[in-house]
Structure formats: structure tokens, C-alpha cells
Amino acid sequence: MPTVRMTVNGRAVSGEIEARTLLVHFLRNQLGLTGTHVGCDTSQCGACVVHVDGTSIKSCTLLAIQAEGAEVTTIEGLATGDELHPMQAAFREHHGLQCGFCTPGMVMSAVDLVKTNPDPSEQQIREGLEGNICRCTGYHNIVKAVKAGAKAMNAGAMKG
Amino acid sequence: MTTETGIGAAVKRREDFRFLTGRGTYTDDINRPHQAYGYILRSPYAAAQITGIDTSKAKAAPGVIAVLTGADYDKGGLPCGWQIHSKDGSPMIEPAHPPLCKDQVRHVGDQVALVVAETYAEAKDAAELIEVDYKELPAIISTAKASEDGAPQVWPEAKNNICFDWHIGDKAATDAAFAKAHHVTKIDLVNQRLIPNAMEPRSAVGDYDRATGDYTLYTTSQNPHVIRLLMGAFVLQIPEHKLRVVAPDVGGGFGSKIFHYAEEALVTWASGKVGRPIKWTAERSEAFISDAQGRDHVSHAELAMDKDGKFLGLRVNTIANMGAYLSTFAPCVPTYLHATLLAGVYTTPAIYAEVKAVFTHTVPVDAYRGAGRPEATYLLERLVAKAARDMQMDQVEIRRRNFIPKDAFPYQTPVALQYDSGDYEATLDLALQMSKWADFENRRAEAAKRGKLRGIGISTYLEACGIAPSAVVGSLGARAGLYETGSIRVHPTGSVTVFTGSHSHGQGHETTFAQLVSDGLGIPLENVEVVHGDTAKIPFGMGTYGSRSLAVGGSALVKAMDKIIAKATKIAAHLMEAAASDVEFKDGNFTVKGTDKSIPFGQVALTAYVPHNYPITELEPGLEETAFYDPLNFTYPGGTHICEVEIDPETGITQVVNFTAVDDVGRVINPMIVEGQVHGGLAQGIGQALLERCVYDEDSGQLLTGSYMDYTMPRADDLPSFQVATHGTMCTHNPIGAKGVGEVGAIGSPPAVINAVIDALAPLGIEDMSMPATPLKVWQAIQSAPKKMSAA
Numbered sequence: 001m002p003t004v005r006m007t008v009n010g011r012a013v014s015g016e017i018e019a020r021t022l023l024v025h026f027l028r029n030q031l032g033l034t035g036t037h038v039g040c041d042t043s044q045c046g047a048c049v050v051h052v053d054g055t056s057i058k059s060c061t062l063l064a065i066q067a068e069g070a071e072v073t074t075i076e077g078l079a080t081g082d083e084l085h086p087m088q089a090a091f092r093e094h095h096g097l098q099c100g101f102c103t104p105g106m107v108m109s110a111v112d113l114v115k116t117n118p119d120p121s122e123q124q125i126r127e128g129l130e131g132n133i134c135r136c137t138g139y140h141n142i143v144k145a146v147k148a149g150a151k152a153m154n155a156g157a158m159k160g
Numbered sequence: 161m162t163t164e165t166g167i168g169a170a171v172k173r174r175e176d177f178r179f180l181t182g183r184g185t186y187t188d189d190i191n192r193p194h195q196a197y198g199y200i201l202r203s204p205y206a207a208a209q210i211t212g213i214d215t216s217k218a219k220a221a222p223g224v225i226a227v228l229t230g231a232d233y234d235k236g237g238l239p240c241g242w243q244i245h246s247k248d249g250s251p252m253i254e255p256a257h258p259p260l261c262k263d264q265v266r267h268v269g270d271q272v273a274l275v276v277a278e279t280y281a282e283a284k285d286a287a288e289l290i291e292v293d294y295k296e297l298p299a300i301i302s303t304a305k306a307s308e309d310g311a312p313q314v315w316p317e318a319k320n321n322i323c324f325d326w327h328i329g330d331k332a333a334t335d336a337a338f339a340k341a342h343h344v345t346k347i348d349l350v351n352q353r354l355i356p357n358a359m360e361p362r363s364a365v366g367d368y369d370r371a372t373g374d375y376t377l378y379t380t381s382q383n384p385h386v387i388r389l390l391m392g393a394f395v396l397q398i399p400e401h402k403l404r405v406v407a408p409d410v411g412g413g414f415g416s417k418i419f420h421y422a423e424e425a426l427v428t429w430a431s432g433k434v435g436r437p438i439k440w441t442a443e444r445s446e447a448f449i450s451d452a453q454g455r456d457h458v459s460h461a462e463l464a465m466d467k468d469g470k471f472l473g474l475r476v477n478t479i480a481n482m483g484a485y486l487s488t489f490a491p492c493v494p495t496y497l498h499a500t501l502l503a504g505v506y507t508t509p510a511i512y513a514e515v516k517a518v519f520t521h522t523v524p525v526d527a528y529r530g531a532g533r534p535e536a537t538y539l540l541e542r543l544v545a546k547a548a549r550d551m552q553m554d555q556v557e558i559r560r561r562n563f564i565p566k567d568a569f570p571y572q573t574p575v576a577l578q579y580d581s582g583d584y585e586a587t588l589d590l591a592l593q594m595s596k597w598a599d600f601e602n603r604r605a606e607a608a609k610r611g612k613l614r615g616i617g618i619s620t621y622l623e624a625c626g627i628a629p630s631a632v633v634g635s636l637g638a639r640a641g642l643y644e645t646g647s648i649r650v651h652p653t654g655s656v657t658v659f660t661g662s663h664s665h666g667q668g669h670e671t672t673f674a675q676l677v678s679d680g681l682g683i684p685l686e687n688v689e690v691v692h693g694d695t696a697k698i699p700f701g702m703g704t705y706g707s708r709s710l711a712v713g714g715s716a717l718v719k720a721m722d723k724i725i726a727k728a729t730k731i732a733a734h735l736m737e738a739a740a741s742d743v744e745f746k747d748g749n750f751t752v753k754g755t756d757k758s759i760p761f762g763q764v765a766l767t768a769y770v771p772h773n774y775p776i777t778e779l780e781p782g783l784e785e786t787a788f789y790d791p792l793n794f795t796y797p798g799g800t801h802i803c804e805v806e807i808d809p810e811t812g813i814t815q816v817v818n819f820t821a822v823d824d825v826g827r828v829i830n831p832m833i834v835e836g837q838v839h840g841g842l843a844q845g846i847g848q849a850l851l852e853r854c855v856y857d858e859d860s861g862q863l864l865t866g867s868y869m870d871y872t873m874p875r876a877d878d879l880p881s882f883q884v885a886t887h888g889t890m891c892t893h894n895p896i897g898a899k900g901v902g903e904v905g906a907i908g909s910p911p912a913v914i915n916a917v918i919d920a921l922a923p924l925g926i927e928d929m930s931m932p933a934t935p936l937k938v939w940q941a942i943q944s945a946p947k948k949m950s951a952a
Contacts, residue, residue, distance in 0.1 A: 033182065037360070075181065092172055123877075125876070130876060134876075135873070143881065
């Protein structure tokens with residue numbers, strides 16, 4: 001079985017895997033990072049979105065072996081200790097989550113959305129999150145959260 | 161006690177931190193030592209005889225521990241929790257529902273074999289090596305045609321595929337009302353089948369402990385005690401003290417996780433057989449063919465009116481599709497959760513409804529968000545909208561003219577229910593104002609200039625939830641009680657653990673219930689912890705469905721708090737050397753009336769556990785109480801939903817441009833959470849109206865909408881932001897005044913959307929539109945419309 005090596009949430013990791021192992025299964029089953037979820041089998045729902053080399057990607061569309069040498073960030077790696085990332089904090093503040101299952105993917109997608117478009121309009125947020133399905137919130141509060149999260153991320157970037 | 165965290169405060173949710181940081185624990189996140197994995201081989205046919213199964217190659221495949229088929233299964237079938245009797249008094253047909261099929265499969269996805277292996281991939285690979293000989297049989301799919309002569313038969317004992325043929329109401333009185341009608345409006349409607357699609361696929365881990373003989377099942381359930389009762393007592397014959405069911409974090413349910421499913425029984429049973437924990441998790445394509453589906457009614461309805469548009473009588477005939485087997489609560493959905501709602505918010509004096517339930521070769525149908533009430537509301541509000549057009553009356557005026565007035569409560573309907581409270585004019589007026597209804601024609605004219613067809617639609621609805629008085633539902637066929645339990649454990653230092661039989665799978669009970677108890681006991685919110693979802697921790701519980709958690713589960717907690725306060729008052733009286741009748745409890749303090757003698761709750765709690773100075777001959781030490789709350793009536797949320805759409809006639813695309821919902825949900829504990837519940841319900845209702853439809857091939861019975869590439873889930877760019885508000889009248893019969901909010905969005909919204917679409921298309925002479933109003937359907941209607949669009 002091949003061995004794969006990558007950096008996940010700042011930590012160097014490696015594992016022996018079957019070649020067909022998807023990145024999401026490597027993260028969940030081998031690394032125990034169960035915050036990344038599997039909600040479908042057609043790469044439609046976005047529950048499994050993580051960042052690979054700084055870009056959001058559905059981790060069910062990537063073989064683990066394709067992430068060899070990559071920097072991977074999962075939802076577990078977003079907060080700094082107990083201090084939530086501004087986007088996580090905005091989701092909490094605006095009730096942008098209910099059952100929490102789509103939430104990790106939604107937050108990871110939203111962070112990447114704001115990186116590429118720091119001041120998205122409501123329509124741009126709705127279109128930008130088209131690849132993430134939520135069944136609980138009707139997206140109303142997710143949109144509010146992403147708007148607020150974008151603002152907070154920009155403020156943080158200016159401070160930083 | 162502060163108002164910042166008490167009843168009515170928009171407290172941020174306590175569950176969010178773990179969900180936002182990836183630290184939730186969903187069933188598929190749980191791994192037991194030495195765990196094996198299960199894969200279920202499912203039928204590729206809608207109807208077929210199994211003439212042989214050869215598992216030898218699969219058994220020899222790498223990593224395989226066991227391959228189990230119907231021939232190996234020696235336990236019971238899945239039970240149905242509700243019995244309906246037909247018009248003639250005969251009980252419904254209740255076919256066997258084995259977790260593994262032996263001789264025959266009855267829908268695509270029916271369970272044929274369970275493969276247990278060291279890894280999931282090995283189990284799945286081995287399942288491909290199982291050789292099953294099927295003799296395909298003709299299938300019946302169509303709801304409308306299932307009971308026609310000559311249709312393929314799903315069950316030999318169900319002649320013409322009829323499960324039951326039921327009715328409610330006064331036929332003679334209704335016929336008499338129609339005989340004197342000035343006008344009768346008639347409508348034919350399909351309430352299409354939907355797939356619930358909670359984002360977390362179902363999952364189950366069965367774990368048999370050989371040392372103790374105990375079984376544990378971790379499962380994606382809305383009601384772990386119900387699963388323990390059904391699976392333990394009826395399916396596997398495991399006594400309840402030897403069976404623990406845990407429903408940890410659950411990623412949405414919407415009804416689909418109420419039911420006891422085959423996979424739960426199979427992993428538990430097989431774990432005992434192979435002596436290893438076994439995990440099964442549905443792939444999404446598997447969920448599409450194994451999760452209970454929703455709706456699927458075909459109805460004809462007639463409304464009799466006098467010359468002023470006053471409703472005189474209502475006749476309804478519905479065919480409801482049960483699928484191939486009876487799921488846990490399926491029979492009550494089209495009957496007592498549907499036909500009893502046909503009075504709606506109106507004074508219609510005579511109603512008669514007939515409901516025929518049929519079997520087809522499809523996945524079983526059961527409760528899905530709203531369960532029967534969206535079907536009743538859609539029927540009634542489409543019919544009323546059509547009646548207004550027939551009578552050339554204003555859509556609002558016809559409703560006002562027939563509303564049950566707010567001074568008429570309690571109001572007895574002709575279809576069994578007695579409404580306790582409501583103010584339909586108030587929710588209507590607020591919704592009209594918020595939606596700027598009066599200015600709509602200006603917006604329509606403005607849209608026409610842009611070449612768009614703009615329409616507005618209204619739905620004034622009511623639903624019954626907070627289920628339910630056990631004695632009432634028992635007399636109607638329920639095979640369970642529908643109370644709820646709550647336990648309050650006050651710790652020596654005055655903090656509190658709350659144990660509830662309700663289950664949260666997105667509703668935020670850990671926050672709302674903590675607010676309720678913090679407010680009731682006058683202690684800080686952070687001193688209250690809410691525990692749910694584990695039969696080893698909670699005394700008993702009926703779980704969460706039918707918008708019942710606050711109205712029933714919350715009321716149980718209030719009753720438990722009453723007991724706590726009663727006992728604590730006696731302890732406080734002893735400490736203050738006063739009579740208990742002179743001591744009052746307010747804002748967390750026990751005070752001798754008319755004096756400044758007072759001691760806080762925490763001191764009483766400590767005394768209860770350190771009873772040195774204590775009325776020991778009268779009272780036991782400790783401070784922990786349990787209450788079972790059985791509701792006195794259903795609760796009756798209602799309100800007004802107003803939808804505004806714009807249709808692009810070139811593409812047929814319908815865009816919801818405004819949506820206003822004003823709901824009377826009774827007492828609100830956390831308005832932020834209540835609004836979120838409404839938003840989610842609206843998305844599912846708008847999804848049904850415009851996007852979602854479960855489609856089977858009528859000949860082969862193959863599911864054509866079996867993935868997210870084919871079944872249209874509402875996405876962020878399909879929906880607008882919503883305008884929501886509540887206008888509460890209090891429920892009169894529970895101690896909180898709460899009515900329930902989980903389902904209102906999905907119940908009230910679909911007819912508002914379709915009425916808006918029809919209103920937009922009305923200038924073209926179009927009078928009907930079925931759900932979902934897809935671009936294709938709308939475009940075709942425009943192409944074949946009696947009138948052409950006038951040039952803007």
C-alpha cells in the first residue's frame with residue numbers, strides 16, 4: 001500500500017493507504033479529523049470542503065495521494081485555540097447553523113469566497129455558496145453570517 | 161436572573177462552538193474498538209422474486225467476516241406504530257416487513273443481504289460477488305393507478321393494493337350543504353413525493369458486549385427511546401434493560417429519522433452474531449432508496465359556497481401512497497395529520513373526507529416536515545384561491561369572510577379537532593402590511609415593463625402539532641403514548657443538569673431548554689446543562705417530531721421544576737423557621753412573604769445534599785425530580801404566508817422575489833432560533849413548490865431522481881432572504897403557552913408560492929400549475945396559454 005505525506009492543520013502527517021482512498025476518508029478515518037463530513041457521493045453537497053494549498057476543494061473529489069506534499073486545512077485547523085476564526089464567529093453570531101452537519105464545509109467555502117472577493121454582495125454570496133447544500137437554515141442566516149464574516153476578516157486583515 | 165438569557169432572549173446557541181470547530185459527534189464519527197463495517201446489498205428491481213442467492217464467493221473475499229441473508233435472519237419484522245381502520249371497520253392491511261428480504265423484493269433498494277467485513281471497502285467489494293437470481297415481476301408505481309383493476313399487486317393480502325379506505329366527517333351534512341350551494345369550486349391536485357434529504361446520511365453502529373450481554377446501538381434518530389422500544393420489544397427481542405440506544409449529534413431529521421429502520425436492527429443483530437461492533441453508514445445514493453420519503457397524495461376537492469362566498473361545505477377525496485411497506489407512522493400521516501386539518505382557519509360547517517391508502521413498488525412513505533398538514537394546507541389554500549377567482553372576489557376578502565373569529569375559541573371543527581386559540585386577522589394584517597400587499601399592482605406593472613410576469617399569492621393556514629394527548633391518539637389508532645419526560649437534577653452547589661426525552665438535531669434545545677430552566681429556577685444560564693439522546697441517561701422519551709419539543713418536552717421540564725420548587729420551598733421554610741405556605745419563590749430566592757427574610761436557591765440546594773439542619777422526618781434529602789407531561793390537546797400554530805414571484809416568460813424561470821411569513825407559534829423562548837426554524841421550513845416549502853420532485857420510472861420502478869445531480873435541492877441562489885415575524889396568541893393548555901415552530905414554514909408556504917405563480921400567469925388565461933413549477937412546466941404553460949403576453 002502506498003504511503004502518503006502531507007501537512008494537515010500545520011502538522012506533518014503520513015499514512016499507508018489504499019490507492020483509491022479519497023482525501024476525505026484519509027482525514028476522517030486515518031487522522032480522526034471527523035469535522036469534515038461526507039454528505040453525498042456525487043460531489044454536490046460541499047459538506048467535505050477543506051483547503052488544499054489555500055484553496056477550497058471538495059475533499060471527496062481528490063484522492064489522498066493527489067494531496068501528497070500539500071498543505072491541508074480542515075475545520076479543526078481554522079480557529080486559533082479557543083478563539084474562533086472571524087467567519088466561525090459570524091456563523092455563531094448570526095445563527096448560520098442548525099444541525100451543524102453542512103457547517104464545516106460551508107464555513108471553509110465562505111472563508112475562501114471572501115479571500116477571492118473581500119466584499120461580496122448578497123447575490124455573490126448566494127452564487128458563491130451554490131456548491132454547498134444546507135437543509136436546515138434556508139440560507140437566510142448563512143448569507144448574513146458570510147457578510148458579517150467578510151467584514152470581520154477584512155478588519156482583521158487591516159489590523160494584522 | 162437576567163432578561164438577557166431568560167424567556168424571550170435571543171441567546172446565542174451553546175451547541176455552536178463544537179459544530180463550528182469540527183468537534184460535533186455524529187454517528188459516523190463514532191468508532192468502537194475492533195469495529196467491523198457493514199454494507200447492504202439492495203434490490204436493483206422494483207418487484208422481483210428471489211429464486212436463489214449464492215454468497216460463497218462473497219464469503220471467501222478478502223476481509224469478509226460474514227454474509228447474512230434473509231435465510232439467516234431469525235428475528236422479527238419492523239412494526240408499524242399506528243393502526244387505521246377502514247370505513248367498514250376492518251383493520252388496515254399490515255404486511256410483513258422483514259429487515260432482510262427472503263423470497264421477494266418490493267422496491268428498488270429493498271435489503272437483500274448484509275456483508276460484514278474488516279473495512280467498508282472490503283464489504284462493498286464482496287457484495288458485488290453475491291449472486292442473486294431474480295425473476296423480475298411487473299411493478300406498480302403510480303399513486304392514482306395503484307388501485308385500478310389489473311394493476312400489479314404488491315401484496316396478495318391487499319386487494320387492489322388498498323391498505324385502508326378511511327373516512328372522516330359527516331357525509332350527509334356535507335351533501336346537504338352542497339345541495340344548497342350557490343357555487344361549487346372543484347380542484348384536482350397532486351402533492352408530489354419528496355425526499356427528505358437531511359444532510360447527514362443515516363448511520364448505525366451496533367455493539368454487542370459479550371461480557372455483559374448488553375447491546376448498544378448508536379443511531380441517527382430523532383427518538384432513541386422509541387427505537388429501543390420498537391427494536392428491542394418487536395424486532396430483536398432484547399429486553400430494554402439490556403439495550404441502550406444513543407442518538408448523538410444528529411445532522412437534521414425532518415421526520416425521516418423518526419422511524420425504525422432495517423439497518424438499525426441488522427447491525428445490532430449481526431453484532432451479536434459475529435461478536436464485533438458493526439458500523440453501517442448510508443451513501444447518499446443509498447439514502448435516496450432507503451430513507452422514508454414524504455407526501456405523495458392525489459386529491460380531488462370541492463368547496464360549496466353561498467352567493468357571498470361563505471363556505472358551506474367541503475368534500476375531499478385523497479389517494480395516499482404508502483410505498484411497498486408500512487413505515488413506522490405512515491398510516492397516521494394522510495388520515496389524522498391530514499384530513500383533520502381540512503377546516504383550516506375557516507368556519508366551514510360541514511366537511512367530509514375520504515382517504516384511500518395504497519401500496520406501490522416504491523420506497524415507503526412516512527412523515528416529512530409537516531406530515532399531512534402541508535398536504536391539507538396546499539389543498540385548502542389552492543382551493544380557496546380558486547374559489548375567489550371563480551366568485552370574482554378578492555383573495556384577502558374571501559379569507560376574512562370565512563375566518564374563525566378570534567372570540568370563537570375554543571372552536572370545534574367538523575373534523576374532530578378543537579382549536580384552543582388564534583387570531584387569524586392579526587397575522588393576516590401584519591403580513592399584508594409587511595409584504596406591501598396594497599401596492600402590489602404597481603410592482604406588477606413595473607415588472608411588466610421589464611418583460612417579467614409578476615404575481616402575488618397568499619396562504620392563511622393552520623396546523624395541529626405538539627402531538628399529542630395519549631388517550632386521544634390511542635383511540636385513533638396510535639400504538640404508543642405521546643407524552644414527554646423531563647428530569648431536573650439539582651447538584652449540591654446549585655448547578656443543574658436537565659435530562660429531556662426530546663431530541664435536538666438542529667433545533668437548539670441545549671440553548672432553549674437551558675433558557676427555560678434558568679428562567680424558571682432563577683439561576684444563571686451557564687449553571688444549566690441539557691442532556692438528551694441516550695436511553696442510558698434519560699428516564700424515557702418519546703422524542704422530537706411534530707413540532708412537539710417545547711410544547712410537550714418543555715412542559716415536562718416545567719412540571720419537573722414545579723416539583724423541585726415545591727420541595728425546595730419546604731426546605732427553605734425549615735431553614736427560615738417559617739410555614740411553607742408563607743414562603744414564596746421568585747427570581748431564584750425563597751422569601752418569607754412580607755419580610756426581608758430570604759435565602760437563595762443555591763443555599764437550599766446545598767442543604768438538600770448536606771441535610772444537617774433539615775426536616776428529615778418529612779422530606780428525603782436530595783433535589784432531583786422527574787415529570788411526565790401528557791398534553792391536554794394538540795397545539796394550533798397558524799398564520800399568513802405571502803409570496804411574490806417574477807417569471808421570465810422567455811425561460812419559464814420563476815424567482816421568488818419576496819416572501820413574508822407571519823406565524824403564531826405561541827410563546828417564544830428564543831426568537832433567533834424561532835426565526836431560523838421558520839427560514840428552514842420556508843426553504844423546504846419553496847423547494848417543494850418550485851424545485852423538488854421524486855420521480856420513479858413508471859414501468860421499471862427505477863428511481864430517476866436518485867442523486868443530487870437529479871433531485872433538485874434548494875441552493876443558496878434559489879432562494880431570497882425572507883421577512884418573518886411572529887404574532888403570538890398563547891396556547892391555553894400547556895404551562896408555557898408554546899405552540900411549536902418546526903413545521904410552520906413548510907406547511908404554510910407551498911400554496912402561497914403556487915398561488916403567486918398562478919397569479920403571475922393569470923393575465924395569459926392560465927388557471928392551474930402543479931408542483932414543482934419548474935422552468936420547463938411554466939414555459940410550456942406560457943407557450944400553450946389561451947392569451948399571449950401583451951407588448952410592454
